[in-house]
Amino acid sequence: MEGFYLRRSHELQGMGKPGRVNQTTVSDFLLLGLSQRPEEQPLLFGIFLGMYLVTMVGNLLIILAISSDPHLHTPMYFFLANLSLTDACFTSASIPKMLANIHTQNQIISYSGCLAQLYFLLMFGGLDNCLLAVMAYDRYVAICQPLHYSTSMSPQLCALMLGVCWVLTNCPALMHTLLLTRVAFCAQKAIRHFYCDPSALLKLACSDTHVNELMIITMGLLFLTVPLLLIVFSYVRIFWAVFGISSPGGRWKAFSTCGSHLTVVLLFYGSLMGVYLLPPSTYSTERESRAAVLYMVIIPMLNPFIYSLRNRDMKEALGKLFGSGKTFFLWLDI
Helix, strand or coil, X not given: CCHHHHHHHHHCCCCCCCCHHHEECCCEEEECCCCXXXXXXXXXXXXXXXXXXXXXXXXXXXXXXXXXXXXXXXXXXXXHHHHHHHHHHHHHCCHHHHHHHHHHCCCEEEHHHHHHHHHHHHHXXXXXXXXXXXXXXXXXXXXXXXXXXXXXXXXXXXXXXXXXXXXXXXXXXXXXXXXXXXXXXXXXXXXXXXXXXXXXXXHCECCCCHHHHHHHHHHHHHHHHHHHHHHHHHHHHHHHHHCCCCCHHHHHHHHHCCHHHHHHHHHHHHHHHHHHCCCHHHCCHHXXXXXXXXXXXXXXXXXXXXXXXXXXXXXXXXXXXXXXXXXXXXXXHC
């Protein structure tokens, strides 16, 4: 979802607006989806239903394991549980509607439903970025300032940081959604995407959208640039501290505590930059759709595996959750 911020910054200069002659009151839109070929619909339905179920089950297990194991009631796992909840909500904002459209062979989404979907995608997409930044700060304090960790990451401060993340993502998302209610749309109402993409919506506008475009840029700076800079700063300090440890075993032990988070960060931001930081002339609807599937479906699906495959504490907690702490997930050690 966050990729439209980067993409939109490339499009602002050359995007023309349709004439006002076709302006009309729009009550719904058409989500054209990933493919319009009837023979491909059953395959798409099966693939995305499977990925959605894996995403929901995986993230739910992470939340249940952390909440049920007192040993995991630490700041790192507190934010991981919230990240899992955010990933589940982020995916749920678009995929169930896509599956329903394929199953019913009806591409219509109501005007209010489109705006509601847009709001939740913006909010949970932004919250995902904020939580990744907060988790990087948590690892920075744990490795670079271990003696002050209990005070710097107290339960009250963790709750405050989580609340700030919710406010910082909810307010701009709500403002951007409300601004879209002032936009007049043309008779053409087909969205060449599987969700209500903000960029695609603005291309259907018959009225002036400069305020909306400015809001997109502002949200891009808030949700993408600032969290990424905080993550880069945290890991620069972490690497500096880790390489200052004399023993190789000590360096590995310190770095292993943030390996899963760094993997998720590289996968998440690497996919966005690899797709959207390309020349505008190379943009295509197909590439935008593939990118959206990557960071809206595949990465949230992989996150539970990344955080549990090589994390013994998580595997033990998941084992206890199923009543077999010594044998459950033993295959993950292979």
